[in-house]
Amino acid sequence: MAELVIFVLFGVIAIAGALTMVLHPNPVYGALGLMATMLSIAVFYVVNSGHFIAAVQVVVYAGAVMTLFLFVIMMIGVDRAESLEERLPLQRQLAIGLGVVFLILIGLIGGNAWITAPEAAAAPNGTVENIADLLFTDWLLPFEVTTLLLIIASVGAVALAQFDARRRGGEE
Amino acid sequence: MDVTAGWYLALGAVLFVIGASGMLLRRNALVMFMSIELMLNAVNLTFVAIGRHTGDLNGQVAVFFVMVVAAAEVVVGLAIMIAVFRRRSSASVDDLAVLNG
């Protein structure tokens, strides 16, 4: 019963946050809405015994990523309400129509059987220990591959966004 | 009334569709990007819910990796946005339509 209350409450918050992001003319509000959604999802993680990822969700997503977003919004200077008028023909109808059809299709799936894999008696316990246990055995290789992603992120960021300083150096 | 995994899956699907619609509806590149993040979050929720149902912790580990990917993507993505939009004071992708046809 408690879970139902939590699901409804944070479910509504999550959807509201998501809709705010999509519909609010000001990207800053949008970012905040998304942050609300993310925090709600963190709550759901906790409910589903995903303690570790709930923490990561809060720290990385809500904390770092969304901050970064807000920072860039400010930096580019689009921290103000913008027109939501649609200039592309059919675009809005398509977006809503396709979204509805997509939901109906997913609903059809859910109407039968979401999960055909065998059901377990108990939910897994996503503590740091348990996660680490998996992460450094079964998931060793993906864990190492993430380093590649980090290299790419840093090299990419430098290659794209680093201005002036080194170029000046190069040109001298 | 038990909250089963299906509930979370449904919620995930709704969030995913909202994210996808955001891609189509908003012309602000940053908002579009946030929509993608929303979609990834929706999928993450799905993963966790399925993992709960099947008693499989791998679902949660997968979420961890998605987060890593998302973080890297955000770094690069925002770098691209900065490189492209910094001098424009606008983040409208509708302004980027020189290449067409």
Place this chain on the structure above:
Amino acid sequence: MDFNVLSLLIWVPVAGAAVVVGLPRRRAELVIPVAFALSVLTLGLAGYLVFEFEGADGGFQFVEKTAIWSDLGIDYHLGVDGISLFLVALTAFLFPIGILASVNIELRPKEFMAALLLLEGALIGVFLALDLVLFFVFFEVLLVPMYFLIGMWGGERRLDAALKFFLYTALGSAFLLVGIVFLSAQANQQLGSPTFNYLELLDLDISRTAQYWLFGAFGIAFAIKVPLFPFHTWLPDAHTEAPTAGSVILAGVLLKMGTYGFLRFNLSLFPEATVQLATFLAALAVVGIIYGAAVAIVQPDLKRLVAYSSVSHLGFVVLGIFALTSQGVSGGVIQMVNHGLTTGALFLLVGMIYERRHTREISAYGGIQKVMPWFAGFFLFTAFASAGLPGLNGFVGEFLILLGSYSRHPALTIIAAFGVLLAAVYLLWAYERVFTGEPDKEENKALTDIGMREIGILVPMVALIIMLGIYPKPVLDRIEPAVERVIDRIEQQTDFQSPLRIDDIALDDEEVTP
């Protein structure tokens, strides 16, 4: 002697192309002699082939078979029978002539000769291939040198013509490819292993419906190549814009790939559909005969006129093939050779006059028999050969075709006979306008008659035209057994009975009752 003469026939010219391209720039004067020598060598090989060919055998001879792309059952499988023998010989014969006719090419002669030699190898390959994919490879790849021949060395509208030629024929090839692939899938199901081997595919049991579709797929490719009405419009453009050697080869050999394809593949592989559709194709052929001739009559351009005459003549070939009688089919085969010679010669002649006056307009000429009597003589001779004058080669084929197809398509054949009349009309009318009267234009008065080189080009063609007209027996004797096999096969596979079997003719008079 034991050597792979068929392979040599294909690869000597191809290697020749490589040699020509490899000649150093400063030895440019060697290009034409080398190319010519290699084409003559090929002709020699073809001569050897004709000479060594066992006439009474209707099957494939000199067969070579090596698995090349074995995973799909694609073999390097060559063989020659009475049907392909003379087409190979014709090809080998026309190329040295084409090369000699092109000695005045100024733009990139090296590439020109290389393209010609490549074309020769591929063309011979088409006629020798007994593997469907191999056939298709040759069939398709020769578009490339031909495309360049038209596109680089052609007339004013060469770009459009080259593109149209390539795309139109490639469209047909696409259907052919689908048909071939489908056929091999059938083989996979029935024989248990994939194969494109013509001889093995003959054993397939193809349903009637599938036969219709396959006949259509193969048929469209070949009908475009022939070209049958209404797929003919690429032909006048391509023929007209191509350089002389290109036109000669195009008309002389390239079109024969279509009729050869019909005969080799459609008749043998899809006998049921052939019997059912024979009248339809014969009808298209007859429309082509009359239509091509009628359009040729009013052409203001000499080369276009000859091009349209090809449509008409090839109609005869198709009519003969779909007569499904021994005489008709034999006539079709020999007419392929004949048309190659006569129309080839006509294109050479048009090329010669074009070189002098740089116009193909009939109205630009008049009375040039007076200044170019030799040229006029050759032209008239060739025109009559083309119009099917007895004693010359064209007649033998047309006669066999008309008489052979009457018993199967009486009404159509009677209409086709008027093509013979129209041929006389357009050729003689053109001759009258170009050659007779007093030369009234200044440019025409100054024309010089053809020289020794040009006569040297024409004489072998004329000799063959006469020889085939008077004594076609060696050719017919070699063609017939192969043709008989085709007809036999149709009779075995269907309930069709060919009228006019050769055996009937030999019947003792006494045994015949009305």
Place this chain on the structure above:
Amino acid sequence: MTEISYLAIGPVIALTLGVVLVLLVEVTYKPKVTWLGAIAALSLLAGFALSVAQWIEASDDPIIRFRGMLALDPFAAFGSVVLTVLGAVALLVAWPLIVIQGRRAAEFIALVLLSLTGMILMAGAAHFIMLFLALEVTSISLYVLAGFARDNADSNEASVKYFLLGSFASAVFLYGVALSYAATGSLSLYGAAEFLNENLLLDSASLLAGIGLLIVGLAFKVSAAPFHMWAPDVYQGAASGVSGFMTAGAKVAGFAALARVAVTSYGPYISDWAPAVAVIAAISVVVGTMLAIAQSDIKRMLAYSSIAHAGFILTGLVAGIDGVPYVWFYVVTYAFQVLGAFAVVSVVSGPAGTRSPLTDYAGLAQRAPVLAGSLALLMFSMGGIPLTAGFLSKLYVFREAVDAGYLWLVVVGAVASVAGLFFYLRVIVLMYMNPQSEEGGVGETRVGDPLRVALTAVAVITLAFGIVPGPLLDVVTSALPL
């Protein structure tokens, strides 16, 4: 731990080492760019050698390593052989572009190597999350490469578009992974296959929806219609020197992943996914061809043609496991062709250029016979003219599709390939037969040595495998996933 196999990740390690070295050397010594190239070349060479070693090892004893994460099978080994060679040729092609990057060259080289690493992992991934990671490694590097020329508006636009749409597709792909996970309870490709082999699903909706979304994600990477919209803009907006690599690499890796996922995990459901793949193939072929005809810029034309080729390759995939060798054959030969074609473009319109109007090619045959000859050969091959690899590729995939009962798809493909000839021939017409060839044409014609080597390699591959496909066929027929 026997699950750790250094051989299985040998090429990845080699390339990663190369990346790290390039970056460190650059930071430390700021050497001439040639040195950086040498390091990259060495790492590619090592990667290639290790890939060959993988092949030798795996053809006897294919196995999954890293606890179900990475396959060490002929399929993966072949993929990494091809990709290392492709990477080497791509670096040769991109060399003039690298040189003009100045001090940013190290980053460029590093990103190329990184994306290659991702591609190699895509070919070997045996786990959906592993595949997702590999996909992202590849994609994110390519996003950066597309926008590498920061000052070029076209490049900017391309990278934004590529990034947004690519991430969108990744999210869709990931949702597919989730649905598949829901259906099978496994995130491993082989785990899923095992589950599906052992259990007959009464209700396969979530599985099939998952398959569908997975196909979308990978079809996006290989630019199959209707998930192709990004491709023309991105290939055009990227610097000419690197668009070839983007096209070719993404195709090889994308099809490798698609083939493995489709035939190993979902092989039993071929009757469900093959029709969908066939429709995608048909749409790709038709849309790619039709739009290519209407182009006046050769880069866009090549992009649309690559969409059509994606369709042709998918035609082979509808036959399932039987078609995989021919998918390989097609995608490998095509990858080199498209790389070669863009190489010519990068000369004519400059390595950093983004536009390459067809008019630049008028009379190219006179100004640069080598370039024109190579491009003509590639055009004929892409058009499917015999004696080129392009013809045999088409023949093979057509045959497989007919065998699988997709005659209609083959008819569509065959007709479209003729229509396609129209624009391939148009390039040749311009280069060889243009009436204004004397005055027309402004493009560059100087060909450097690296490019010469690359073009020769491409031409040899195109011709050799068009005439003697046997060796490659022998290899691809055994390059099957475990």
Place this chain on the structure above:
Amino acid sequence: MTDYLWIVIALPLAGAVFLHFFGQRLGEPWAGIVATSTIGAGFIYALVAAGDFFTGTGHGETIHLFDWIAPLGANAELLWDPLSAVMTLTVTGVGTLIHLYSIGYMHGDPRYGRFFTNLNFFAASMLILVLADNFGLLFVGWELVGLSSYLLISFWFTKPSAAAAGKKAFIVNRIGDVGFLIGLMLILANFSTLTYGTVLEEPARFITAGTATAITLMLLLGAAGKSAQIPLYFWLPDAMEGPTPVSALIHAATMVTAGVYMVARAASLFELSAFSMGTVATIGAFTALFAATIALKQRDIKRVLAFSTISQLGYMFLAVGTGAYIAGIFHLFTHAFFKALLFLGSGSVIHAMNDEQDMAKMGGLRTVMPVTHATMFVGWLAIIGIPPLAGFWSKDEILALVFGEGGWYGFLWVIGLVTALLTAVYMTRWMQLTFWGEARWDDGVHPHESPAVMTVPLLALAAGSALFGLINTPFKGFFQPAFEHFLEPSFEAIEMAHLPSGATPYVLAVISVAAAALGAWYATRRYRGENAFERAPVAEGRTGLWRWVDNGYYVDDIIGNLLVLPGKLVAAWTAFVFDSDVIDGSVRAVGGGVRRIGGWLRPLQTGFVRNYAAVTFAGVVGLLVWFVSRGVS
């Protein structure tokens, strides 16, 4: 001897080949001498080879030379029987004389050698025609004489009218040849071979009367083309553009009789169909009358003779159509002499008048050209049928045999008789305007007698015209019908027409001679004095009927406007509207359409990334629809 019969063909053929290469170099008169001697030698050879037929001991034999188109039974095989012997002798005999004559006539022509090449070639072709043992080889000769005719008519090719006439002759002949070809198709379809041996020996074994009618009518079309009968006669008058010896040899004596020969040769086929026989006879009779009426008003010295030839050929058709094959061949034989004579004589006149052909500018030549006039006088008497000259015997035999058939043939006899009257009129007019009366020469024209090389053949032909009738008189003893006996072996199995019994033939002879005499008398009266050449036979002026006759009943105009012109228009429409717009237009439309579709699709690639996302998402949804519908049970 007969084994080497091919020599008869080979001689002129070799002459033609030799002269083709060396004729121009040999020049005058050697080229002519070579040509004449080859055909002359052929004549002698044929004469010797025919020895057995003269003694009545010979019978037909075939000589196989080599296989030609064996599948059709069309091989190079010669048939040597009395019929072909007669034809061979006529061709070579008259041919030799005309060759000889040409040596003089062609004097000074720049293409002297080429002329004899063609003339020799014609002789060879004609010999192939008459010696063939199957319809295939017959058709070879049939077409080759057409070719020679074309070459010789347009010999003076710089004259546009000559070139056009040659073309017209060939094409009109080809119309007939198409019919002939269809006939051959029918023959092959029914007999499986073209060999005479099978086809002509009791054809009833293979075919019904209906089939025979079809075959023979088709063959008749061919014959009508070659022999200038209605409806394909109109090329022959134009053919007079050729040099006069050509007109004499080809368009009077030999080639144009090929049709008659062919009908006689295929008698056993024609016999099976009464309808075909009637058609042959009727066409012959009406052509005879029709051409004779046109001849009445012609002013060109050669055109009169041309129409006369058509008319006389009509007699021959009438004969073979009646079953009077031998009489037909006999008339063919005598006609060869007197018509060749008349043509050569007119050639002599033309030569003397500096190539003038208009009779309005002649007259009174009797005195300056005595030899020519004398020989022409013989020819005139022969053609109008005055006994005992050749024309009388042959024409009268035909008329008598036709009369004897009765019924419809009785009507045809009347036409024949009227034609005989008209023949006398126009031939007398011809003599009157050319040789008699006063001279109407142009200034500067000084007629003179021709050289011996021309007059000797005239004399020889005149002798033939005068005497050869006697070889086939219906009497006993010395004047027995030798010609008939000679030919009989060729018509053994054929039912021949019979002469009426009793005195009727003599009465008929008297009637026809009277008609001829009447016509001649009337014409000498009518065409005397000023401007006789403008005068119509009855009534004055160029009005009404006579205007029609003057213009050959406007047949050429009708054909030109109703057949040729619409034909050209249809062809032009086909070529420049249908072919280029409809057929090629649809090809281009397909090509252009593909491009246009590309053009239409291009704007869909808008460049807006959100559109791209929408399309992608639509693809996602589309794919999901498929997959979910497959998965949801």
